[in-house]
Amino acid sequence: xxxxxxxxxxxxxxxxxxxxxxxxxxxxxxxxxxxxxxxxxxxxxxxxxxxxxxxxxxxxxxxxxxxxxxxxxxxxxxxxxxxxxxxxxxxxxxxxxxxxxxxxxxxxxxxxxxxxxxxxxxxxxxxxxxxxxxxxxxxxxxxxxxxxxxxxxxxxxxxxx
Numbered sequence: 001x002x003x004x005x006x007x008x009x010x011x012x013x014x015x016x017x018x019x020x021x022x023x024x025x026x027x028x029x030x031x032x033x034x035x036x037x038x039x040x041x042x043x044x045x046x047x048x049x050x051x052x053x054x055x056x057x058x059x060x061x062x063x064x065x066x067x068x069x070x071x072x073x074x075x076x077x078x079x080x081x082x083x084x085x086x087x088x089x090x091x092x093x094x095x096x097x098x099x100x101x102x103x104x105x106x107x108x109x110x111x112x113x114x115x116x117x118x119x120x121x122x123x124x125x126x127x128x129x130x131x132x133x134x135x136x137x138x139x140x141x142x143x144x145x146x147x148x149x150x151x152x153x154x155x156x157x158x159x160x161x
Contacts, residue, residue, distance in 0.1 A: 013064050023057045027049075028054070031050045034050075090114055090117065091110060097109070098155050099158065102157030103147075104143050106157075108135070115135060
């Protein structure tokens with residue numbers, strides 16, 4: 001039985017629903033901002049992301065309102081605030097470093113950091129070998145899709161110019 005004070009209260013995920021409303025507002029502002037773009041190539045991707053963000057945020061709110069409330073109030077095993085803060089900090093640091101080291105190196109570094117923060121299970125030989133390979137494949141795959149297929153200009157980094 002877990003006895004720490006990190007357990008969430010029983011009931012609805014009010015914080016998640018509040019953040020969903022914030023994301024809806026951010027997406028609405030983003031949609032409004034794309035109305036000044038004249039070229040269709042410029043506004044298609046931001047509008048698609050904003051519409052998806054609104055749809056998923058509404059789905060989260062509806063899910064939290066219609067699902068049955070948890071009865072036992074048992075905490076999530078292994079959940080902690082430092083892990084959550086670490087995940088956000090890793091993403092913010094990688095975003096800040098991207099102009100200097102480029103998309104691929106920043107993506108690989110943030111994937112490794114997030115994998116470290118999010119790993120609840122013990123590291124096995126399989127995980128040590130396969131997880132970084134899959135992470136590298138995902139980062140390089142996204143780079144290839146965006147830079148080569150969709151022709152989205154991604155940062156190469158000042159160190160590599």
